[in-house]
Amino acid sequence: MKPFFITIAYNLHLIVLPESEAHIDGHPVLTYSYSIFRREPSVLNISENYDALLQTTKKNNPNYLGHINFEQPGKVFNYIADGHEALSRAEVEDVIEEINRYRDTPQLWSI
Structure with a gap:
């Protein structure tokens, strides 16, 4: 699963990063841990290295x-x-x- 972007109350823009990705026989396995980052609405660079955000720092x-x-x-x-x-x-x-909606709707997943 790839990061997804949400906007919640008070126009708080967030990046939700699943902390693991695994595949069994080509089918995604849902993760149970998600890191949350604030995202500036003016920053739309989706090519950012999101894996770097999950490092120990x-x-x-x-x-x-x-x-x-x-x-x-x-x-x-x-x-x-x-x-x-x-x-x-x-x-x-x-x-x-939002995470539950995402988890329940595989069509939203970017695999």
């Missing part, structure tokens, strides 16, 4: 907002705000809703 990135882990998709999750800033509860709920 991601916590030093000023746009890093933490990550969401799904224990049971759609039911149990946790948000770890280990970046410079944190999402509010309402923002986390919006992000989770």
Whole structure:
């Protein structure tokens, strides 16, 4: 799975990066961990090296907002705000809703 871009309340533009990608017999396996980064709306360069964002230095990135882990998709999750800033509860709920929509709609996946 590739990164996807969402906009949630208050025009907060985000990049959601699945932290792993795996294929079994050509079929994608859904990841359970997603890193969240703020994206400036004027920056539309989708050729950016997103793998570099997931390196061990991601916590030093000023746009890093933490990550969401799904224990049971759609039911149990946790948000770890280990970046410079944190999402509010309402923002986390919006992000989770968007990730669930993405996970439930394979046509949106860029494989």
